[in-house]
Amino acid sequence: MAAAFPDWAGLPPEMLVTVMQSLGIPDLFRAGTFCASWHAACADVRRVRFPIMDASPCLLYSAIDDNDASTATLYSPSSGSTFRVRLPDPPLRSRALVGSAHGWLATADEASNLLLVNPLTGAQLALPPVTALYHVESFLDGEGSLMYSVQESGYLDDQEDPVLYPAQELRLVLYYKVVMSCSPSMGRECIILLLHRPDGQLSFARIGDHRWTQITGETLTWDSSYRDAFYNPKDGLFYVLSFDGSMLTLDLSRPSPMAKDIMPEAIPWNDPIKDLVQTPWGDLLQVWRLKETKQSTTPVEVPLEVAHEVEDPYKVSRIKEFFLYKVDYEKQDLVKLTSMLCFLDLIPQCAFRPRIFLC
Numbered sequence: 001m002a003a004a005f006p007d008w009a010g011l012p013p014e015m016l017v018t019v020m021q022s023l024g025i026p027d028l029f030r031a032g033t034f035c036a037s038w039h040a041a042c043a044d045v046r047r048v049r050f051p052i053m054d055a056s057p058c059l060l061y062s063a064i065d066d067n068d069a070s071t072a073t074l075y076s077p078s079s080g081s082t083f084r085v086r087l088p089d090p091p092l093r094s095r096a097l098v099g100s101a102h103g104w105l106a107t108a109d110e111a112s113n114l115l116l117v118n119p120l121t122g123a124q125l126a127l128p129p130v131t132a133l134y135h136v137e138s139f140l141d142g143e144g145s146l147m148y149s150v151q152e153s154g155y156l157d158d159q160e161d162p163v164l165y166p167a168q169e170l171r172l173v174l175y176y177k178v179v180m181s182c183s184p185s186m187g188r189e190c191i192i193l194l195l196h197r198p199d200g201q202l203s204f205a206r207i208g209d210h211r212w213t214q215i216t217g218e219t220l221t222w223d224s225s226y227r228d229a230f231y232n233p234k235d236g237l238f239y240v241l242s243f244d245g246s247m248l249t250l251d252l253s254r255p256s257p258m259a260k261d262i263m264p265e266a267i268p269w270n271d272p273i274k275d276l277v278q279t280p281w282g283d284l285l286q287v288w289r290l291k292e293t294k295q296s297t298t299p300v301e302v303p304l305e306v307a308h309e310v311e312d313p314y315k316v317s318r319i320k321e322f323f324l325y326k327v328d329y330e331k332q333d334l335v336k337l338t339s340m341l342c343f344l345d346l347i348p349q350c351a352f353r354p355r356i357f358l359c
Helices: 013-021 025-031 036-049 167-174 184-189 304-309 340-346
Strands: 059-061 071-075 082-086 096-101 104-108 114-117 124-126 136-140 146-150 163-166 175-180 191-196 201-206 213-215 226-232 237-242 247-251 258-263 273-278 284-295 315-328 333-337
Touching: 013 036, 025 036, 096 167, 104 175, 114 175, 136 167, 146 167, 163 167, 175 226, 191 226, 226 273, 237 273
Parallel strands: 096 175
Antiparallel strands: 059 071, 071 082, 096 104, 104 114, 114 124, 136 146, 146 163, 175 191, 191 201, 201 213, 226 237, 237 247, 247 258, 273 284, 284 315, 315 333
């Protein structure tokens, strides 16, 4: 007689919902992948526990008064709801955040290595280590502490003395932004574009790679000075913004990277700060932010655990003015937008500040 096996897929929906309501968030997501009936029950529970009304991004933050440094709160601006999640080690508050997309965060740990983490499922993936960049080497100092030697000249034929960084500090200056082509759960289909020091150079890797591939002047008109980038799934290209407002596209799906200049220089200097935003209806905008720095009479209060990241607590920076420009591909021109209604309508949909990360 054949052995009888329990029909787990045939459990009553009411029972499944009751059990799933008591599961932690990562276990709930895993349970939903078991079979069609469990997926349906999981969807019902998720609608109640995570009342997110639309596809707008959520804000992830960690409160200083939270005793668990690995715990964070997700806030949905569209519904006003919040729910707590616990991320895998290392603790969230010990990491530096350098990017986000597709529900994943790009973080740098205390050794300045990059980790991708999904705050809902708890999945975590390691990217190639920092020493897999062409210009970074590690060593131990006299006290046995991890240090990095970074060649910051950016030109192999004109090498200056390398700059030395403690492991925990390198991540604060090395990484500009991490851009993902798709969800890292797609494995090697996911391409990671890294903007990094010196002066906004570009490197890339696929999930599972052991080294970063530098994109050099053989591919690019200029091999540095890039400030922002995003991936457009409609054409499979990365759009990259330079300090002077010029732009190019990068095709990293080929055996060798291919670049194409699509926008000429707008201004010959770095200020204002420039970022890229794609609107929900498909337009591409450049956001220019004019920053003002003043000396305060009282120091800015910062948590003790991140105090080492603040060079001068009396120096206060604020955004003085915004400028919005629509990218006109056909005319290779920037069209200044004067309607603040467009700007206000855009804010709930997109994040353009480099240090704000939404999932």
